[in-house]
Amino acid sequence: MIPTRTLGPDGPTLSALGFGCMGMSEFYGPSDDAESRRVLEAAVEAGIQMFDTADTYGLGHNERLLAPLIAAHGARICVATKFGIAREPGQYARSINNQPDYIRRACDASRARLGVDTIDLYYCHRRDPAVPIETLMETLAALVAKDKVRAIGLSEVSADTLRRAAAIHPVAAVQSEYSLWSREPERGLLDACRELGTTLVAYSPLGRGFLTGTLASTDALAEDDFRRRSPRFADAAMAHNRRLVAALGDFAAARGATPAQIALAWLVGKQPNVIPIPGTRKISRLQENLAGAALTLSATEIAELDALFDPAAVAGERYPEAGWAGIERT
16 A cells, blocks of 8 residues: 655645656657546556646646646645746757746646646746745745645755745745655755655656666667756766666565665655655556555665665766756755
8 A cells, every 4th residue: 555645744645656747748758648648547546646747848738638637636636737947849958937927927827727726736846046035935925825826845946945935935845856866855955854844756766767677778769858868878877877777676576576666665665755756658657656655665675775876876967967957956
């Protein structure tokens, strides 16, 4: 059975496994909307409650994709979306916008695409340091007061920024890349989240697919797949990182599990206030992920995985240069 988490200091109780929807619109090659909707329905029926999207995913396509799911199951699920990344169609390069007028317009546009009056969880996708965090939070708090937003989230912020933000209004969730091979939140952010009652939502918990052990090279990926530009997937880095994944495969096989299941079990078992949001376009992978979230690892096994995936052992940055825009490195 999947464990549960409380969203934020006093929010709803949700399944400890969420669903990242980005890949159903872009960045990971072509997708099929009809099949995506079948997977989303299967996720709801399996008990997943948090679904994660953003206005920039497919430039609105991803939010529209979720609208029928919300119409059918709105009372059973929590849908999070985001603002702050502006880019041109077909381009990875982006600019960051946290201006109050932009936020208000983006919120109304997302509400319309999702078909909701109130967004369950609204994230600042990336921070613009030119806009004080206090101004940003005051703008979002006003949207909460108008019932346009139910809860506020931040993404890829430092512990200091989180504390300053929470002094203005409670922050229900912080989203950050967090997995066996991306452990930056352990450098203070997780402590701040526990202190404030904030949930950490872990995106790319399977290392953008690499921790599944099924990706030997980028040759088979679509030409527009984000991973072809990722330093961590470049030839030399990938050759190095494959050794880590091979060791993870041995660890998993000894326990009758898959590498993906162990990676998710590590997150859920290690951190009581973390919700990983793996994405998939296949029901078989959805079922695999569900089994992983329900798997229990001992403290000794978690420590063994910690040591195996020491951050110093991972080769390559997690983003190309353009991808670091708006990310507060700690």
